[in-house]
Structure formats: C-alpha cells, structure tokens
Amino acid sequence: MITEEAVRQRTRAAVDEFGHLDDYGLRGALFDAGLALVHFPEGKGGLGVSPQLQTTVEATIRAAGRDINPFAVNPIGVGMGMPTVLTYGTEAHHAKHLRPMYTGEDIWCQMFSEPTHGSDVAGLASRAVRDGDEWVVNGQKVWTSLAHYASYGMLLVRTNADVPKHKGLSYFILDMRSPGIEIRPLFQMTGDAEFNEIFFTDLRVPHSNLLGEVGDGWRVATTTLMNERVALGGSTAPRGAGLIKSLVDLWEQRAPSLGDTERRATRDRVSRLWIEAEILRLTTLRARANSTVGNPGPEGSVGKLASAELNQRIYAAIIDLMGAEAMLHEPGYPLVRHERGEGAADASLSGRFLRSRANTIEGGTSEIMRNILGERVLGLPGDIRVDKAVPWKDIPG
Ligand SMILES: Cc1cc2nc3c(=O)[nH]c(=O)nc-3n(C[C@H](O)[C@H](O)[C@H](O)COP(=O)(O)OP(=O)(O)OC[C@H]3O[C@@H](n4cnc5c(N)ncnc54)[C@H](O)[C@@H]3O)c2cc1C
Structure with a gap:
C-alpha cells in the first residue's frame, strides 16, 4: 500500500x-x-x-x-476531460490525450449547450449523420468557454431523432482545428469574451473519436457534468486563503476608517462568511476523499451550489466594503478576447464581482443543482418531465 x-x-x-x-x-x-x-x-x-x-x-x-495549478491552465480539460476520456476512451485515446491535457499543452473545451438547450441539454438539436468511417455534423453550440484557443473539445450531438431525447445522443472528441467549424466571440459584462458561439457546417468527425457507444452519449455526458460540478465546487486551497482572504484583507484595511457601529457590523458579516468558507473547504476535502475515478456521485452538486452562492455573497460583501469606489472602472470599456495564458480582462475586485454573477449559471444553474439534490440526494419527488418518453422528433420545438 x-x-x-x-x-x-x-x-x-x-x-x-x-x-x-x-x-x-x-x-x-x-x-x-x-x-x-x-x-x-x-x-x-x-x-x-x-x-x-x-x-x-x-x-x-x-x-x-x-x-x-493545472486546473487554472486547462480547467475543462483537467476537471472534466480527463475523467471522461479515462472512463469511456480507448487505450489509444488515453495514450494520446491524458498527458497533454494535464500539462496544458492541449487545451480542451466542452460543447454541450445550444441556444435553445442549456439546462435541458439532453434535448439538444445539433445532428450527426454517419458516412462510412466518419460522422457529418451540422448545428450550433453556444457559451463554449475557451473554444477560441482549444485544441480539442467534447462534443455532444444527436445521432438518432426517432428515440426519446436521452437515448439518441452520441459523444465525440472533436479536433477543434477541423474544417467546418466557425467560432465567434460572445462578450460578457466583464468586457471579456471568455466564451463563444460555434457553428458546424458539414464538419467531419472520425468514428474512432467516439467516446462510449453510439446512442450512449447521455451517460458519457453525465460523467462530464458530474465532474464539472466537483471541479467547480469549492477550493481545497489552505484555510483562509483565496477569495475569503481578499475580503479579510480588505476589511483590515478599511476597518480603521469605519465608524464603531459599522465596524462591528461588518466584522460580524466577514466572520460569518469566513466560517462558511471554512465549512465549504472542509466539505470539499471530505467529498474529495470519497470520490471515485470517473463518476462522482450527485454530492458534487452540493459543493457546486454552495460555492457558487458563497462566492457571490463574499463578492457582495467586498463591493459593500469598497463603497462608491467599487463603481469606478478604468476609462473606456475595452472588449477583450483573452488568449491562452492571459488573465481576465478586468481582474480587479469589482471586475471579479461582475464575473461572479456567472457562478450560479455555469456548470448548471443553482435551480438545477437544487433539483439534483432534491431528487438524487434527498429522495424528494422528481421534477415534471413530460417529454421523457417521447421520440425527440415529436417534441414540439
Ligand atoms: C460563464 C459561463 C460559461 C459557460 N461555459 C460553457 C461551456 O464551456 N460549455 C457549455 O456547453 N456550456 C457552457 N455554459 C452554459 C451553461 O451550462 C448554461 O448557461 C446553463 O446550463 C443554463 O442554460 P441556459 O443558459 O440555456 O438557461 P436555461 O436553461 O434557459 O434556464 C433559464 C432559467 O430557467 C431555470 N430553469 C431551467 N430549467 C429548470 C428546471 N427544470 N427547474 C427549475 N428551473 C429551471 C434556470 O435555472 C434559469 O434560471 C456556460 C455558461 C456561463 C455563464
């Protein structure tokens, strides 16, 4: 041992x-x-x-x-790509992809969401049709983080429209340099185009890039999504480090200039948030200890939900402490499409506050996390799903 x-x-x-x-x-x-x-x-x-x-x-x-920190360099590759390729890939996929994904030589992106299918990703409409040893893909993806400098992507498409939505999907590794892919930037309120929309026109993907079986894409996607939630769900940085340290440092800086009442009230708020951050850190460590290779359980959603909402509360406290100063930004409003290795367009605390609004959307919204927790952890009655048994082609668009 x-x-x-x-x-x-x-x-x-x-x-x-x-x-x-x-x-x-x-x-x-x-x-x-x-x-x-x-x-x-x-x-x-x-x-x-x-x-x-x-x-x-x-x-x-x-x-x-x-x-x-490999996760900071290649978050989607290390957090989601590696466990998915390990679980469903062939030996050849492992040999080709795992090491460069970890080192960050190959950046990966994830192409699940579509304009009409985000939370309901199983209903997606991009189609792939088999042609000999290849699949021909047409359709559109959206909100694809890092696609503009990714070498590979995880692509979920519909390969059978005659069966219910979860049963007609297949999952491919996509070489992002293939002809037939158009990537356009989408700018967020931070001024950064962290994500993109992607158009596929007669894109050809080798059959050998399939992960899992044809029609088994939902199972493979679930592995990616579960790992995404674990990856997003809280930091294992040392106690008191990371975002909570920014808040504590700021409070220490500002406290001497605050009135007595305000100082006491803000100290209570900072202390409460510090305790919550520590509880989340310990919970994340415990969840990590219990996680298995490939398929973490629905508990990953606990960390994702808690960390997304705590992050937003900490940033709100930071902005309140900064007061009017938080409204100041550099003159102009530069729109930036950051490239590999570059930081965010606006890495100031107020810029990061704006970015944190996405935390409760990316990787599945807080409402969806609560659905998963309610159904799969607490055993509460399920969400209403009227289209579950209907062939995808018969679901009204
Ligand atoms: C910064 C960022 C990066 C992203 N990166 C990627 C990426 O790299 N790849 C990728 O594929 N996607 C990515 N996404 C997309 C993300 O996964 C979707 O935005 C998310 O799943 C929500 O989908 P939607 O935007 O279509 O919202 P919708 O699904 O339309 O949801 C709208 C609202 O309805 C609520 N809602 C929907 N269904 C239910 C339900 N059953 N019960 C209760 N409430 C419900 C939602 O919670 C939400 O409040 C990214 C998003 C963001 C913000």
Whole structure:
C-alpha cells in the first residue's frame, strides 16, 4: 500500500529532479510519476490511491515554492476531460490525450449547450449523420468557454431523432482545428469574451473519436457534468486563503476608517462568511476523499451550489466594503478576447464581482443543482418531465 509519506517523498523527489523545468515540463514529470491525479490508474497520471492524497501532493509542491495549478491552465480539460476520456476512451485515446491535457499543452473545451438547450441539454438539436468511417455534423453550440484557443473539445450531438431525447445522443472528441467549424466571440459584462458561439457546417468527425457507444452519449455526458460540478465546487486551497482572504484583507484595511457601529457590523458579516468558507473547504476535502475515478456521485452538486452562492455573497460583501469606489472602472470599456495564458480582462475586485454573477449559471444553474439534490440526494419527488418518453422528433420545438 502507498502511504501518505510515500506520496510526499515521491513528490519531493519529482520536484527536486524536475524543478528546473517550466510549468509545462514539471506537470509532465508529475504525470509520469503518477502524481497528476493520484486516484487515476498507474501509467495514466495516477497511482491508484485515494484522491485525498492529492492534497499532500499539492501541499508538497507549494512548500517547494512552485505553483503549477493545472486546473487554472486547462480547467475543462483537467476537471472534466480527463475523467471522461479515462472512463469511456480507448487505450489509444488515453495514450494520446491524458498527458497533454494535464500539462496544458492541449487545451480542451466542452460543447454541450445550444441556444435553445442549456439546462435541458439532453434535448439538444445539433445532428450527426454517419458516412462510412466518419460522422457529418451540422448545428450550433453556444457559451463554449475557451473554444477560441482549444485544441480539442467534447462534443455532444444527436445521432438518432426517432428515440426519446436521452437515448439518441452520441459523444465525440472533436479536433477543434477541423474544417467546418466557425467560432465567434460572445462578450460578457466583464468586457471579456471568455466564451463563444460555434457553428458546424458539414464538419467531419472520425468514428474512432467516439467516446462510449453510439446512442450512449447521455451517460458519457453525465460523467462530464458530474465532474464539472466537483471541479467547480469549492477550493481545497489552505484555510483562509483565496477569495475569503481578499475580503479579510480588505476589511483590515478599511476597518480603521469605519465608524464603531459599522465596524462591528461588518466584522460580524466577514466572520460569518469566513466560517462558511471554512465549512465549504472542509466539505470539499471530505467529498474529495470519497470520490471515485470517473463518476462522482450527485454530492458534487452540493459543493457546486454552495460555492457558487458563497462566492457571490463574499463578492457582495467586498463591493459593500469598497463603497462608491467599487463603481469606478478604468476609462473606456475595452472588449477583450483573452488568449491562452492571459488573465481576465478586468481582474480587479469589482471586475471579479461582475464575473461572479456567472457562478450560479455555469456548470448548471443553482435551480438545477437544487433539483439534483432534491431528487438524487434527498429522495424528494422528481421534477415534471413530460417529454421523457417521447421520440425527440415529436417534441414540439
Ligand atoms: C460563464 C459561463 C460559461 C459557460 N461555459 C460553457 C461551456 O464551456 N460549455 C457549455 O456547453 N456550456 C457552457 N455554459 C452554459 C451553461 O451550462 C448554461 O448557461 C446553463 O446550463 C443554463 O442554460 P441556459 O443558459 O440555456 O438557461 P436555461 O436553461 O434557459 O434556464 C433559464 C432559467 O430557467 C431555470 N430553469 C431551467 N430549467 C429548470 C428546471 N427544470 N427547474 C427549475 N428551473 C429551471 C434556470 O435555472 C434559469 O434560471 C456556460 C455558461 C456561463 C455563464
């Protein structure tokens, strides 16, 4: 059995030997040493041990003065692509995609949402028709984060319109450099075009890029979505770090200039939020300890819901503390389409406050998270689903 101490020593040895490499190189070395995602199988970036030990790897790397956060570089690839490809991909898919996804050499995007199908993604309308060893895809996706610099994408399309909506989907790995893909930016209120709309016109995808079986795309997509919720659901950064630290620092800065009553009231608010952040952090660590390779349970939705709403509450407190200053922005309103490796258009606290409005939408809205929790964790009666057994082609558009 591999102990925590053995994982720590292995990480130290990898950092000692490869610490001179840049972040891409060091991530590659960690992958080869089984320290990328320790609960993955050996030879595929892991050691087949408890995911809880990932915290030991991260802490050891940080203690050595490096911060190689693969999730920040390739959030969709590492958070969702890796578990999906591992679970449903062939050995050839694993060999080709897992390592460059982890190092960040290949950025991935996720093409599920469509203009008329976001929460109800199973009802999507982009079609793929088989032509020999290829599939010909036509349709449109929307809100596709990072597509403009992604090398690969996870593509969910309809391959059979004669069966109920969940049964007629298939899931492909898409090379984003293929002909037949048009990517247009969509600007958010932050001024950033983090996401895109995508048009497919007679796009050809090799059959060998299929993940799972034809018609089994919903099961594969569920794995992606469950992992997305875990990935979005709270940070495992050290206690008091991250966003909550920004709030505490700001309060400490501002407190001396506040009146007595306001200082006491804001201190109570900051303390309450700090406690909530700590509870979320501990819950996330516990959820991580229980997670299995590939298919986390619906509990992932607890963290996603809680962290999205807490994030917004913390930003609201930050903006209140900043007062009128929070309304000041740099002159002009630059629209930026950030490229690989660049930060957000406006990384100020007020810019990040605007971005946080998306937290309760991206990765499934809070209402959908509550539905999942109600039905699958608490066992409450299900949402009304009138189209569940109807062939997709007969559902009124
Ligand atoms: C920043 C950002 C990045 C994104 N990135 C991606 C990406 O990379 N790839 C991708 O595929 N998608 C992406 N999305 C899209 C995201 O997944 C969808 O926006 C989300 O699933 C909601 O879908 P919708 O926008 O169509 O809203 P709708 O589904 O139209 O929902 C509208 C409202 O109705 C509510 N509602 C809908 N159905 C129910 C129900 N059954 N019960 C109760 N309330 C309900 C919703 O909660 C919401 O308030 C991104 C979104 C954002 C904001």
